[in-house]
Amino acid sequence: MTARARGIGVGRIARRVGSRTFVEVIYHRRMLRPAAGLLILALALVALACSGTSEPSTEVAPAEASAATIPDVGPNTLSADEVAEGWTLLFDGQTFDGWRGLGREEVPAGHWTIEDGAIKKIDSGVVPLAPDGQPLEGGDIMTVETYDDFELRFQWKVAPGANSGIKYNVSEAMSIETPPAHAALGFEFQVLDDDLHPDALNGPNRTAGALYDLLGPTDQKLLRSVGEFNDSRIVFDGPRGEHWLNGVKVVEFDLESADFAAHYAASKYDPIPGFADRRAGHIVLQDHGNDVWFRDIKMRTLP
Numbered sequence: 001m002t003a004r005a006r007g008i009g010v011g012r013i014a015r016r017v018g019s020r021t022f023v024e025v026i027y028h029r030r031m032l033r034p035a036a037g038l039l040i041l042a043l044a045l046v047a048l049a050c051s052g053t054s055e056p057s058t059e060v061a062p063a064e065a066s067a068a069t070i071p072d073v074g075p076n077t078l079s080a081d082e083v084a085e086g087w088t089l090l091f092d093g094q095t096f097d098g099w100r101g102l103g104r105e106e107v108p109a110g111h112w113t114i115e116d117g118a119i120k121k122i123d124s125g126v127v128p129l130a131p132d133g134q135p136l137e138g139g140d141i142m143t144v145e146t147y148d149d150f151e152l153r154f155q156w157k158v159a160p161g162a163n164s165g166i167k168y169n170v171s172e173a174m175s176i177e178t179p180p181a182h183a184a185l186g187f188e189f190q191v192l193d194d195d196l197h198p199d200a201l202n203g204p205n206r207t208a209g210a211l212y213d214l215l216g217p218t219d220q221k222l223l224r225s226v227g228e229f230n231d232s233r234i235v236f237d238g239p240r241g242e243h244w245l246n247g248v249k250v251v252e253f254d255l256e257s258a259d260f261a262a263h264y265a266a267s268k269y270d271p272i273p274g275f276a277d278r279r280a281g282h283i284v285l286q287d288h289g290n291d292v293w294f295r296d297i298k299m300r301t302l303p
Contacts, residue, residue: 075093075117075118075155075295075296076089076091076092076093076117076295076296077089077093078298082298085300086300086301087298087299087300088298088299088300089297089298090143090283090297090298090299091119091294091295091296091297093114093117093118093295094114094117095114096112096114096119096141098143098144098145099119099141099142099143099144100141100142100144101139101140101141101142101182102139102140102141102142102170102172102175102176102182102183102184102282102284103139103172103175103176103181103182104139104182107141108138108139108141108182108287110122110138111124111137111138111139111287112138112141112285112287115293117295118293118294118295119141119285119293119294119295119297120291120292120293121164121285121286121287121288121290121291121292121293122291123159123289123290123291124137124138124287124289124290130179130180130183133163133199133288133289138182138287138289139180139181139182139183139287140167140182140183140184140284140285140286140287141284141285141287142170142172142184142282142283142284142285143282143283143284145282146280146281146282147168147280147281147282147283147299147301148169148236148279148280148281149236149237149238149301149302150168150234150235150236150299150300150301150302151233151234151235151299151300151302152166152168152233152234152235152236152283152297152298152299153231153232153233153296153297153298153299154166154232154233154294154295154296154297154298155229155230155231155232155294155295155296156191156229156230156232156292156293156294156295157224157226157227157228157229157230157292157293158191158192158193158226158290158291158292158293159193159226159227159290159291159292160193160196160226160227161193161196161197161290162191162192162193162197162288162290162291162292163191163192163193163197163199163288163289163290163292164191164192164285164286164287164288164290164292165188165189165190165191165212165286165288166188166189166191166232166234166283166284166285166286166294167184167185167186167187167188167189167283167284167286168186168187168188168189168234168236168281168282168283168284169186169187169236169278169279169280169281170184170185170186170278170281170282170283170284171185171186171278171281171282172184172282174272174274174275178272182287183286183287184282184284184286185269185272185275186278186281186282186284187211187212187214187236187241187278188211188212188213188286189209189210189211189212189232189234189243190206190207190208190209190210190211190212191208191286191292192206192207192208193208193226194207194208194223195226196226203216204216204217205263208221208223208230208245209221209223209232209243209245209250209251210243210250210251211241211243211251211253213267213268213269214253214260214263214264214267214269215251215253215260215263216251217243217245217250217251218248218249218250218251220248220250221245221246221248221250222245222246222247222248223245223246224246229293229295230245230246231245231246231247232244232245232246235302237302238279239254239255239256239279240252240253240254240255241253241254241255255276260276264276283297283299
């Protein structure tokens with residue numbers, strides 16, 4: 001029996017809100033039982049939703065919502081996948097554990113510090129300099145351990161006009177024997193403000209991402225603004241090596257190739273006996289006297 005047959009008047013009032021039209025169903029004379037009233041109202045709203053104009057949904061699908069709530073792994077930490085792939089942290093974000101000064105037992109105080117989860121080289125100010133511009137006070141810091149056949153990932157940023165680098169395959173003994181005593185000898189991933197530091201004017205092999213004084217980066221390199229962290233990677237496997245900068249491979253070399261031999265002969269390293277023969281060594285952060293920051297330094301050994 002319908003509501004009207006039972007003596008109940010039925011009225012409808014249409015209301016428009018935005019792009020949707022809502023219909024209110026009004027019953028007169030006597031109240032419906034609560035359950036029946038709710039059922040009729042629900043049926044009316046369902047019918048309206050099926051026939052009316054709907055707005056695009058902004059809800060996130062369950063799978064997307066789940067993925068969106070998974071936080072990215074921050075710097076100086078390892079994801080579960082990285083742990084499974086054999087990555088280890090060389091810097092924990094808080095201490096110099098695993099590091100010391102080259103030719104020293106400790107990290108040089110007053111020259112290196114930890115700031116906001118990054119290793120910071122403090123500007124040396126006015127100090128005596130070696131002919132290549134490196135300060136004679138302070139000095140590089142290096143990993144306690146040595147590595148061969150590895151992949152190294154790290155982030156770096158520089159202050160305006162700053163110069164530094166990450167060196168690898170470093171022999172501490174060879175470095176100490178070749179002045180200045182606390183400056184490392186090894187292959188170097190150049191870290192530089194290309195726009196303001198004068199070394200960039202000496203050629204592409206002195207610019208950011210270069211295999212310093214040997215091979216310049218490709219023209220496709222992506223360098224972030226001064227003050228922003230750059231993502232970098234060094235791959236060294238036997239005689240072959242690669243430098244990556246912000247997702248772009250910028251240098252590739254083979255130590256046993258004729259091309260590398262030609263570049264090596266023209267470099268400042270050629271007079272140093274055994275320099276290019278290194279296939280293992282320490283990882284070094286260079287003290288070139290300027291404010292520079294390093295973080296998220298992680299390593300894995302290649303099979």
